[in-house]
Amino acid sequence: MSHxxxxxxxxxxxxxxxAAATAGLTASEPAFAGAYPAKPVTLVVPYRAGxxxxxxxxxxxxxxxxxxGQPIVVRTRPGAGGAVGATEVAAAAPDGHTILFAxxxxxxxxxxxxxxxxxLNSFIYVAQITEYQQAIVAKADAPYDTLAGLIAHSxxxxxxxxxxxxxxxxxxxxxxxxxxxxxWTGIPTKGGGEMVPFLLGGKVDFAWSGxxxxxxxxxxxxxxxxNSGRLIASPDTPSIGETYGIAMPSQAVIVAPAGTPRDVVxxxxxxxxxxxxxxxxxxxxxxxxxxxxxxxxxxxxxADIDQTVTGLRKVVEQTQ
Amino acid sequence: xxxxDAGGETxxxxxxxxxxxxxxxxLAILALAALFWIVPAHTETAVGDYDVSPAFFPRxxxxxxxVLAFTLVATGTRRHLAGHRDGRPGRRVLAELxxxxxxxxxTVIGLQVIGFIATSALVIAGWxxxxxxxxxxxxxxxxVAFPLVVDTAAWVFFTVDLP
Amino acid sequence: MLxxxxxxxxxxxxxGNLAFIAAGVALGIVIGVIPGLGSVTxxxxxxxxxxxMQPLAAIAFLVGVNKGGTSGGAVPAILLNAPGTPExxxxxxxxxxxxxxxxxxxxxxxxxxxxxxxxxFSDIVLILVAAPFAVVALQFGxxxxxxxxxxxxxxxxxxxxxxxxxxxxxxFLGVFxxxxxxxxxxxxxxxxFGQVQLFDGLPLAAIAxxxxxxxxxxxxxxxxxxxxxxxxDRAAARGDRAANxxxxxxxxGYRKTLxxxxxxxxxxxxxxxxxxxxxxxxxxxxxxxxxxxxxxFGRGNPEGIVxxxxxxxxxxxxxxxxxxxxxxxxxxxAALLIGAFMIHGVVPGPxxxxxxxxxxxxxxxxxxxxxxxxxxxxxxxxxxxAHVARVPRxxxxxxxxxxCIAGVYLPTQSMFDIGVMLAFAGVGLVMRRTxxxxxxxxIGFLLGGMFxxxxxxxxxLYKSNMTAVLQSPIALIFLALTLFxxxxxxxxx
Numbered sequence: 001m002s003h004x005x006x007x008x009x010x011x012x013x014x015x016x017x018x019a020a021a022t023a024g025l026t027a028s029e030p031a032f033a034g035a036y037p038a039k040p041v042t043l044v045v046p047y048r049a050g051x052x053x054x055x056x057x058x059x060x061x062x063x064x065x066x067x068x069g070q071p072i073v074v075r076t077r078p079g080a081g082g083a084v085g086a087t088e089v090a091a092a093a094p095d096g097h098t099i100l101f102a103x104x105x106x107x108x109x110x111x112x113x114x115x116x117x118x119x120l121n122s123f124i125y126v127a128q129i130t131e132y133q134q135a136i137v138a139k140a141d142a143p144y145d146t147l148a149g150l151i152a153h154s155x156x157x158x159x160x161x162x163x164x165x166x167x168x169x170x171x172x173x174x175x176x177x178x179x180x181x182x183x184w185t186g187i188p189t190k191g192g193g194e195m196v197p198f199l200l201g202g203k204v205d206f207a208w209s210g211x212x213x214x215x216x217x218x219x220x221x222x223x224x225x226x227n228s229g230r231l232i233a234s235p236d237t238p239s240i241g242e243t244y245g246i247a248m249p250s251q252a253v254i255v256a257p258a259g260t261p262r263d264v265v266x267x268x269x270x271x272x273x274x275x276x277x278x279x280x281x282x283x284x285x286x287x288x289x290x291x292x293x294x295x296x297x298x299x300x301x302x303a304d305i306d307q308t309v310t311g312l313r314k315v316v317e318q319t320q
Numbered sequence: 321x322x323x324x325d326a327g328g329e330t331x332x333x334x335x336x337x338x339x340x341x342x343x344x345x346x347l348a349i350l351a352l353a354a355l356f357w358i359v360p361a362h363t364e365t366a367v368g369d370y371d372v373s374p375a376f377f378p379r380x381x382x383x384x385x386x387v388l389a390f391t392l393v394a395t396g397t398r399r400h401l402a403g404h405r406d407g408r409p410g411r412r413v414l415a416e417l418x419x420x421x422x423x424x425x426x427t428v429i430g431l432q433v434i435g436f437i438a439t440s441a442l443v444i445a446g447w448x449x450x451x452x453x454x455x456x457x458x459x460x461x462x463x464v465a466f467p468l469v470v471d472t473a474a475w476v477f478f479t480v481d482l483p
Numbered sequence: 484m485l486x487x488x489x490x491x492x493x494x495x496x497x498x499g500n501l502a503f504i505a506a507g508v509a510l511g512i513v514i515g516v517i518p519g520l521g522s523v524t525x526x527x528x529x530x531x532x533x534x535x536m537q538p539l540a541a542i543a544f545l546v547g548v549n550k551g552g553t554s555g556g557a558v559p560a561i562l563l564n565a566p567g568t569p570e571x572x573x574x575x576x577x578x579x580x581x582x583x584x585x586x587x588x589x590x591x592x593x594x595x596x597x598x599x600x601x602x603x604f605s606d607i608v609l610i611l612v613a614a615p616f617a618v619v620a621l622q623f624g625x626x627x628x629x630x631x632x633x634x635x636x637x638x639x640x641x642x643x644x645x646x647x648x649x650x651x652x653x654x655f656l657g658v659f660x661x662x663x664x665x666x667x668x669x670x671x672x673x674x675x676f677g678q679v680q681l682f683d684g685l686p687l688a689a690i691a692x693x694x695x696x697x698x699x700x701x702x703x704x705x706x707x708x709x710x711x712x713x714x715x716d717r718a719a720a721r722g723d724r725a726a727n728x729x730x731x732x733x734x735x736g737y738r739k740t741l742x743x744x745x746x747x748x749x750x751x752x753x754x755x756x757x758x759x760x761x762x763x764x765x766x767x768x769x770x771x772x773x774x775x776x777x778x779x780f781g782r783g784n785p786e787g788i789v790x791x792x793x794x795x796x797x798x799x800x801x802x803x804x805x806x807x808x809x810x811x812x813x814x815x816x817a818a819l820l821i822g823a824f825m826i827h828g829v830v831p832g833p834x835x836x837x838x839x840x841x842x843x844x845x846x847x848x849x850x851x852x853x854x855x856x857x858x859x860x861x862x863x864x865x866x867x868x869a870h871v872a873r874v875p876r877x878x879x880x881x882x883x884x885x886x887c888i889a890g891v892y893l894p895t896q897s898m899f900d901i902g903v904m905l906a907f908a909g910v911g912l913v914m915r916r917t918x919x920x921x922x923x924x925x926i927g928f929l930l931g932g933m934f935x936x937x938x939x940x941x942x943x944l945y946k947s948n949m950t951a952v953l954q955s956p957i958a959l960i961f962l963a964l965t966l967f968x969x970x971x972x973x974x975x976x
Contacts, residue, residue: 381659451877
């Protein structure tokens with residue numbers, strides 16, 4: 001069994017940390033470049049089992065494994081909004097045998113705002129798989145249909161309440177509020193399951209949604225896309241990328257630890273591209289989870305990430 | 321009769337006044353440390369507009385523990401002065417805690433260094449011996465077979481590699 | 484409705500479907516028996532297995548897993564006093580003493596029968612009220628939850644047992660521990676000491692397994708070390724055939740408790756986010772309050788088992804009420820079921836009834852069928868587990884330690900969680916030896932975090948304006964109930 005693999009990985013990680021801490025050395029060249037993948041690949045998912053990202057990863061792992069010719073072992077390491085799993089992969093041996101399937105929010109937000117043991121340069125972005133459909137939403141019968149309408153309504157008096165689902169979603173909405181000079185109070189909720197009753201029960205005036213609103217067509221409406229572009233389900237609603245030049249990290253990506261050899265990344269990227277065309281995977285993501293399958297290769301993805309980070313820094317500076 | 325034999329959670333009889341006083345003093349020290357050192361140093365104490373500060377609930381919890389700990393010391397002292405010596409002594413827990421701490425530390429180190437199967441074998445054999453089991457064949461068989469079964473089951477059913 | 488349900492039965496009563504239900508229940512029980520693994524883990528790992536099944540078979544299978552997983556936890560609690568979850572701890576309070584009297588089988592029968600009764604009751608509630616409930620559920624906001632949780636605290640403080648002072652101390656210690664981690668409102672770190680692992684707070688599962696199950700196991704092992712096998716041990720292992728029989732009439736004698744507990748469990752289950760543990764303890768507390776002999780609780784009173792098991796199983800069916808009415812998961816288990824629904828093309832939410840009516844009624848039928856299957860498999864299981872009761876404790880308890888380690892590691896694959904579990908086993912050991920209630924510590928931890936979040940959400944929402952309470956009838960009712968309980972407790976001394 002692959003016990004020895006894990007343990008070797010752990011020891012290698014440990015050795016790496018020690019080496020880096022004492023001498024500032026980087027990892028030596030992996031000995032078996034070219035033979036990738038030489039053993040089963042561990043795909044770390046930093047979220048709880050059963051969620052939509054984890055479900056997606058499990059189906060994707062099957063397709064990717066078939067493509068690479070080695071089984072992919074999905075390993076869930078939930079905690080701290082993805083930071084626990086990201087920390088683990090950042091410290092793993094950079095040989096492509098330990099990779100991470102995560103939302104870019106988990107890779108970008110913690111290093112900019114919290115004390116964590118990885119930074120913006122800890123990962124090589126191999127490929128984007130899909131895009132989360134993040135939005136500002138309101139009840140269907142709310143007296144405003146767009147973000148501009150909401151802002152105009154807010155200026156008529158009285159502060160409005162909104163439900164957020166994370167420090168980052170709160171920061172972005174507060175950024176808009178500060179820019180527009182309106183008073184919005186964020187009520188933190190523990191995810192879509194708590195946000196929906198708050199919104200539909202009229203406890204809050206509007207809410208941030210990570211995509212759950214797609215299940216409530218007719219009960220909720222989208223006021224703005226929080227991504228850089230527009231959402232597939234509401235192509236007529238402008239995004240904050242258009243309006244304010246900022247966007248929330250929205251990509252679901254596969255990353256490898258920094259220092260992974262170029263040819264390994266290329267092999268992986270090619271296999272991922274083919275795997276995203278797998279029929280089972282496409283059916284699950286597009287028809288059942290209602291996300292778009294959106295493959296983006298390493299170079300274009302890195303440029304996209306750089307742009308996201310520029311906006312993110314602006315938001316962090318203003319709100320934190 | 322041990323409390324476990326009596327069943328229930330804590331057993332029927334109370335503890336001796338001396339044990340209560342000791343527990344109260346220990347809790348009071350911990351609560352004071354939390355209130356005046358740990359919470360201020362490691363928690364944001366600024367207050368938002370309409371919210372209580374993040375330090376409010378930690379302080380509330382620790383403060384109430386402090387008050388109750390003082391009450392415990394007071395009632396223990398009163399019982400002691402009144403000449404009550406009944407109840408279970410809590411002294412022997414110290415030895416047990418020491419043994420447990422050593423065993424737990426060894427288990428954690430073992431899991432990281434020699435892995436789940438070997439550590440589990442030692443855990444099973446060690447605790448069986450402590451519990452007075454002396455059928456060597458049984459101990460050996462359980463220590464070898466059981467970790468293997470658990471490890472295999474974890475891999476087959478959950479695709480989880482135990483450490 | 485009856486007609487639709489009959490059509491549902493027609494669709495659900497195929498051989499394949501029955502086989503999947505049976506497999507689900509059996510797997511759920513086996514996984515639930517392992518300390519640390521309950522229906523949540525069982526569902527999480529088995530959801531991917533269903534990817535390639537027919538929708539109805541998949542959902543019926545998972546319903547079976549959920550039911551079996553919830554009742555399986557009672558077995559180690561009764562036999563070994565090693566509850567892996569807070570709700571199983573309530574079962575252990577009376578189940579284990581009964582087992583020590585040589586009536587382990589009887590205790591397990593009480594648990595199983597109550598479980599199935601509570602389950603059936605809540606399934607019927609689900610079928611009848613799923614649709615109209617949506618309106619009531621939306622009335623519950625942070626303020627209302629704060630009031631409900633206050634009420635729960637007041638009711639649960641009565642569980643402190645022989646020493647209320649120590650029980651309360653344990654509760655507040657739990658509350659304090661629950662504040663470790665990122666602040667629920669402004670996300671600043673609180674006593675995390677730079678550990679990313681602590682951002683989400685101390686892991687509940689590790690604390691529960693450590694302080695409840697492992698602490699009890701080590702305490703028993705130390706007892707064996709000092710005193711060897713006692714006469715009670717031998718008697719308990721031998722068992723008494725006659726005393727282990729449970730005639731239907733005896734069981735039915737607890738109908739009042741059964742009904743009250745099933746009702747409480749269903750209500751808690753319908754409100755999203757409250758959870759199985761709360762239902763179990765509320766029901767246990769209520770049964771103890773209503774009893775003419777409250778002191779017999781905790782010493783092997785079957786009523787304690789009945790109250791706990793009927794309530795926690797009643798949560799399982801009722802949890803699907805908000806799921807089906809609103810698309811909101813009642814708890815993590817329901818969230819996982821939602822995930823499975825979606826994989827099979829069923830979008831949970833207000834349109835589920837109209838869009839997938841046939842499937843939903845087939846699901847209802849499967850749930851009712853699963854209860855019968857559960858009863859049958861559970862009865863066979865009891866005979867098997869009874870053999871476990873005959874193995875000397877000195878042999879079985881060390882194996883449980885290893886199971887605890889594996890159990891806490893499986894869902895999160897975290898060494899940190901194993902460390903927390905071992906540490907809290909030490910804390911639990913000391914607390915048990917010195918008369919502090921470990922159950923109170925875990926309840927304080929569980930409810931403390933929920934209470935803080937709800938209260939502070941409410942403060943923000945109403946801008947700290949206390950008069951908002953006056954406008955919420957639900958909050959007023961629960962505050963009045965809380966006051967009533969406290970006043971009565973004071974009067975009794």
